[in-house]
Amino acid sequence: MRYDDSPPPPESASSVSPDPPWYSRRSTLAVAAAALAPTALAGWVLTQVLTGSGPGGQPPQPKALPASHTAGAGAGDAKSSTTTPSPTASAPASASAPAAPAKGSKGPLAGRTVVIDPGHNTGNFKHTSEIDRQVDIGTNLKECDTTGTTTNSGYMEAEFTLDVSRRARTLLESKGAKVVFTHNADRPWGPCIDERARIGNEAKADAVVSVHADGVSAGNRGFHIILPATVKGGAADTSKIVGPSRDLGERIAGNFARSTGSAPANYLGSGTGLVVRDDLGGLNLSTRPKVFIECGNMRDAKDAAQLTSPEWRQKAAEGITNGIVGFLGG
Numbered sequence: 001m002r003y004d005d006s007p008p009p010p011e012s013a014s015s016v017s018p019d020p021p022w023y024s025r026r027s028t029l030a031v032a033a034a035a036l037a038p039t040a041l042a043g044w045v046l047t048q049v050l051t052g053s054g055p056g057g058q059p060p061q062p063k064a065l066p067a068s069h070t071a072g073a074g075a076g077d078a079k080s081s082t083t084t085p086s087p088t089a090s091a092p093a094s095a096s097a098p099a100a101p102a103k104g105s106k107g108p109l110a111g112r113t114v115v116i117d118p119g120h121n122t123g124n125f126k127h128t129s130e131i132d133r134q135v136d137i138g139t140n141l142k143e144c145d146t147t148g149t150t151t152n153s154g155y156m157e158a159e160f161t162l163d164v165s166r167r168a169r170t171l172l173e174s175k176g177a178k179v180v181f182t183h184n185a186d187r188p189w190g191p192c193i194d195e196r197a198r199i200g201n202e203a204k205a206d207a208v209v210s211v212h213a214d215g216v217s218a219g220n221r222g223f224h225i226i227l228p229a230t231v232k233g234g235a236a237d238t239s240k241i242v243g244p245s246r247d248l249g250e251r252i253a254g255n256f257a258r259s260t261g262s263a264p265a266n267y268l269g270s271g272t273g274l275v276v277r278d279d280l281g282g283l284n285l286s287t288r289p290k291v292f293i294e295c296g297n298m299r300d301a302k303d304a305a306q307l308t309s310p311e312w313r314q315k316a317a318e319g320i321t322n323g324i325v326g327f328l329g330g
């Protein structure tokens, strides 16, 4: 869920209520708030086609939004993104420079390193004292990690994130990428958010994606991508990743919508599927292009039906993968 740096919400009604500050930070883009009406989705998808991101035989490399939409980013972001990412503000040289190609690797992502961060950990529920520990995210202190959410039937977000991540890893590796996980159910809890960021940084990842699903009240549906705001403080300095991370996020959003048939979230992001946040340690501490994806709302029955479907999760992994491929120019 989105409260990745917040205390784990209880499994009560309070856990399904949107957090007001969340809305205050949402990215207000130029698109009028698009509800989830089919016509709105159709228009949104049509926009993708008209902007040259239509489906085809080539690996999809769409932008989620026309440039005019992204130009307006930041207007509603509390204290972030007042600087519109410049088209020339691509990934810093070090961020896009391929690592030494693995021997024998082939495919469009040969020589590239992708870090996948499966949100939360199924063991976090049993280690609340450990995950409640405060860690330094540069701008402030936050909880080490959170439990994540669940569907009403008990399917854990941490199970979902790991499954989608593994599916994406298989796809990415088939395209030649080196894939690094922040964890793989190989530890009892965590890692903490600062360590999750550090893993991407130390791997010199060309792209990092943190996989999540949200947990808000029923009726709120759809996916969204969380982009890093411009923050600076302590070990946090996102100035070099804001631009390329937006590019990465837009490409994942477009591909995710097409692969899954899901629409951008109807409860935030003004229908764009993109939100900028300055309060996530996993983004604030990253020095590599990085986004979070909230694949759907586990507390909504219709979204949950998708999130619990292995077939849908495969499509989700494909959308994420294709967005990464597009970003890395594969």
Ligand code: ZN
Residues within 6 Å of the ligand: 001, 002, 003, 004, 119, 120, 148, 149, 157, 211, 212, 213
């Ligand atoms: Zn989460």
